Amino acid sequence: MSSIFVLNGPNLSRLGSREPDVYGTTTWDELSASLNDAALVGETIDVRQTNDESELIGWLHEAIDTTADVILNPAAFTHYSYALRDAVAMVTESGRTLIEVHISNPYAREEFRHTSVISAVATGVIAGFGVNSYHVALAALRARR
Numbered sequence: 311m312s313s314i315f316v317l318n319g320p321n322l323s324r325l326g327s328r329e330p331d332v333y334g335t336t337t338w339d340e341l342s343a344s345l346n347d348a349a350l351v352g353e354t355i356d357v358r359q360t361n362d363e364s365e366l367i368g369w370l371h372e373a374i375d376t377t378a379d380v381i382l383n384p385a386a387f388t389h390y391s392y393a394l395r396d397a398v399a400m401v402t403e404s405g406r407t408l409i410e411v412h413i414s415n416p417y418a419r420e421e422f423r424h425t426s427v428i429s430a431v432a433t434g435v436i437a438g439f440g441v442n443s444y445h446v447a448l449a450a451l452r453a454r455r
């Protein structure tokens with residue numbers, strides 16, 4: 311059984327009502343369900359969200375220890391969390407695939423969103439396709455297996 315963690319940072323549980331002009335109207339529950347439904351036979355997709363940086367880092371350690379690949383939307387942590395970056399670097403250095411995803415295109419938004427401290431240590435980045443960014447990431451991740 312292969313495992314994929316879909317890890318999400320702060321405020322993403324508010325999808326559907328949070329800035330729908332930017333993030334769309336799909337709710338968090340709908341997004342989680344669509345990702346769980348996308349699991350292939352022999353694959354588990356584990357979707358999680360936290361507002362807590364420490365918990366998110368713990369989940370990345372768990373991905374290393376359980377050899378799970380990761381789709382990560384670090385949300386606002388993208389732009390400043392060196393602790394999260396160091397954990398992401400450990401995931402990719404351990405040989406796992408980790409894809410950074412964003413619902414919006416941060417480069418088309420405020421200047422502080424133009425910096426990602428995560429991208430340089432991720433396997434790759436997918437951004438700007440709405441909640442479909444996660445499904446594009448899933449396809450990209452599977453293509454590397």
Ligand code: DQA
Pocket residue numbers: 320321322383384385386387388411412413414415416423
């Ligand atoms: C986001 C973009 C970030 O800049 C923002 O802080 C988020 C969501 C996205 O998915 O578009 O919370 O990661």
